[in-house]
Amino acid sequence: MTRISPARIALYVISALVLVYLILPVLIIAPISFSSARFLTFPPPSFSMRWYQQYFSNPAWMQATRVTLTVAFLTVVVATPFGVAAAYAISQSKLRIMRIIHMVLLLPLVVPIIITAVGIFFVFAKIGLVATLPGLVLANVMLGLPYVVISALAGLQSFDPAQEMVARSLGMNRLRSFFAVTLPQIKSSVVAGGIFAFISAMDETIVALFISGGQYQPLTKRMFTALRDEIDPTIAAISTLMTAASFVLVLLATGRRRRNANVSRI
């Protein structure tokens, strides 16, 4: 065996510390959420489900949860077909303007979110969409579109458009050939894009802070307000549930992507 140099040891130690730093905050929340203590104490004095009970029995938290799930679901329903149609056009068309359109569709990733939020707030205030469900959904569709477009484009890149040509030359019309030939092959990328749009809508906070209100406040807005005022382990319970939901969704999305990659390699 070769001698391990001191530089290599330093590399291992530094990397390990950085990884601990990355992972520690994610791991610390769950134990706090199962603690019986009113204040943050670690290690928790004893196991308790009281913060979960508090969450599930509080009508305000439940209403916020319903709003979040509704908004995230509707966002996926709208953003996925819009994003896939756009990705298809961008990948197939030879029009030069498509390059520019592609860039424009990625704008939500470029413009600082605080600017987007304030701008949307002003526009929504003019047309009466502040503190409404449609307003919240529209804003999240915009924010989620880039994820669908990027993911669908990645799928379309490994797809051979000649296959669709064959289907059409055999007499299928364009729409049918898309659904029968193209879509099944890029399905995983489309689903992954939709899941990312869902997570994006579920986690979105800043735009919601400005444009949501009254009965249509998502979880994140209520959590933000609660965090600013007082720290209550109920937040830890909600955080644990949200984190678990995100991880399950990401595992689904990446698992699908990987399977898709395997198929396209054959």
Place this chain on the structure above:
Amino acid sequence: MTRSVPDPSQKHQRREHGLMLALVSPALLVILALIVLPVGWLAWQSIYHDGFTLENYRRVFTEDIYWRSFALTFEISLGVTVIALLLGYPVAYLANSVPKGWSILILSLVVLPFWTSVLVRAYAWLALLQRTGVINQFLRYLDVISEPLAMVHNTFGTVVATVHILLPFMVLPLYATMQKIPGDLMQAGASLGASPSLTFFRVFLPLSLPGVLAGCTMVFVLCLGFYITPELLGGGRTVMVSMLVSRNVELYNQFGAASAVAVVLLVGVLAIFAVVSRFISLDRVLGQK
């Protein structure tokens, strides 16, 4: 010369173009209505209030509170970028140099917090860093300190939590770039008698610079517009530009001033992207998430 005849393929092509534009239009419409229009509105509002005025910009560029906030935001973003690079480079390097299974494990640990809500992580840092928090209790238990350290509700807490959130944006482009550096080059360097550190500094490091640039750009730009973390962990003293915007809207109803601050921030961000895109493809910067 031949007389032009109506070309069936040309007609077909026009129909094809029309179809493609129709397919892209719903998404485009959403983006135009919900980001281009609102940002345009901000720009308009920053210079127009019962007639054209540059008053808002005069305030932004001369009044102390604005200057201080811009300077602070710039300093924090620069500091966060440097720290993220120093912490992220070794991790990306290690992930690139170990067997596949290990690198997947390392990258999963990097990406795991990426998909945890920013709000959840702000809460976690509060729990860790506050006076009665986990770290202070641990240090007191070890008798390292007698009084709790003030690690949150100040710039320190903001930086710790911000680096944590932005680190994946540094590690992923670094790793992607390092993956493309051929391993033979390092062996060639070694076979020519160079020490490992010399081959690293003369061969590997220069070749990884595009990744460094992509990662630094993303971290710096995202940090410029950061809102939730400084708001929750800064304790009201660390007023970054984003907080200036939101306070002008929510507390003071200074819409013109808020718009002007937003426009200055946006112009800064776009300028950075424009400069960086001369060196590396923007897809490389944006395509990480």
